[in-house]
Amino acid sequence: MGKVVIDEEFCKGCTLCINACPQHLLRTAKRVGKTSYHPAELVDPEGKCTGCGLCALVCPDAAIQVYREKKAGVKEK
Numbered sequence: 001m002g003k004v005v006i007d008e009e010f011c012k013g014c015t016l017c018i019n020a021c022p023q024h025l026l027r028t029a030k031r032v033g034k035t036s037y038h039p040a041e042l043v044d045p046e047g048k049c050t051g052c053g054l055c056a057l058v059c060p061d062a063a064i065q066v067y068r069e070k071k072a073g074v075k076e077k
């Protein structure tokens with residue numbers, strides 16, 4: 001499961017991340033962000049984000065950070 005953080009100071013609302021998400025979890029927010037654009041926002045009430053990182057990969061403004069949660073009971077080597 002992943003956690004996505006979108007930095008609205010950098011998001012220009014280009015929608016590239018929205019189109020890239022295989023789970024269709026991103027959308028354009030109705031509100032206007034700090035940059036005067038409508039920022040992307042994550043809508044994931046069922047926790048479907050896999051943390052794949054595609055949204056961050058395609059963002060031209062490096063506005064997205066993706067964190068992946070470790071599964072309980074899995075030890076790191």
Ligand code: SF4
Nearest residue numbers: 021049050052053055
């Ligand atoms: S990390 Fe992957 S599944 Fe999660 S919002 Fe980004 S593109 Fe979608």
Ligand code: SF4
Nearest residue numbers: 011012014015017059
């Ligand atoms: S790709 Fe980046 S700049 Fe474009 S909407 Fe998504 S977060 Fe905003």
